[in-house]
Amino acid sequence: MPALDYPSHLVEDWQLRDGTPVRIRPIRADDLAMHTAFVDGLSKETGYHRLLSPRKPQPDELWRMTHIDYDHELALIATTEVDGGEQQMGVVRYVRGETPETAHVAEFAVVIADAWQHHGVAHKLMRKLIDAAATAGVKQLADITLYDNIGMLALARKLGFKLQRDPGNPNVTRLRLALDAPPTR
Template sequence: MLGVDASPEVLGGAGGRQTASVSDDHGTVVTLRDGAPVRLRPIRPDDEKRLLALAERLSPRTVYQRFFSVRRLRPEDARALVDVDYRERMAIVAEVDAEETTELIGVARYAPSGEPFTVEIALVVEDRWQGLGLGSILLDEILRAAAARGIHRFTADVLTENRRMLRLLSGHTVITNHTTSDGVTTLVFHPKESGELHA
């Protein structure tokens, strides 16, 4: 389920982002449109508590956009979400320094979809960090991470009312198929070539 909040804050280009991509556990630092530095890196098993904390800070609307439910993330859910093999299952987190710790403020991931050679993408950004280009950055990074692992075909479920999210996807990918049922649009897509982005 792809559920970055449908509000305008989530959309737009990557602003002042750097072009370096996440390639190892140390990740890279990107700059958001307001000048804030954000570190991107692969998710780790010790992110479980940070992921739960992120989920608790999400607004009910953002939770619903991401999970199609108002139910909050449970510890066992977080444990499963940090358990990735970095190939068939991958997640990239965005984190910032907060006093004496770090906070996760966004996550993009892919996982097997049940269809051959296809993975499902999911994405969420904390409400107060929306509107700064982070959703676009995370989407680009997870697509790039998948491509580096030989994965080029994706699917996502998006609430049909979430027109802004659908436009974000169409700006970053080539949609090859879409179906709608019970208020959910299922998309099949592949990344655009770099010269086609935001065309």
């Protein structure tokens, strides 16, 4: 993928409340090793909440998660320096529908490494993803989560998502957020 496609305007330096420096940026193909280590480091519970199953992503899935078609999807990661190297703290992503009729709706996902949960990383990443999706013309973000994923449900409520238990599967809650078009500058 040409470097010109990389949405560098989305790079942002930020700090946690305790002063920890964080860089938020779109994921790149050369992040594969770091992203693999991030996924491998997730607890069973965090991985289960993300994938709704105990399975682990396979190498081809991890490759796909880092090789992004920025016109169709976006993945933003939060990183910080740990022991002299860059470490991934979390990731959010959206993927647009496949057809022209569904391209304005995007599924989204968020996962934060266990050590970085409850530090505001998920909220900051999701706000940035919501803004980027609206700017890209996405009209709605939608996904599902387990009914007992208290952290995700609280975050979704805080961000204004509508939550609805799935009538066909009581273990699942549907999350939807209508996006407003960003103001023209």
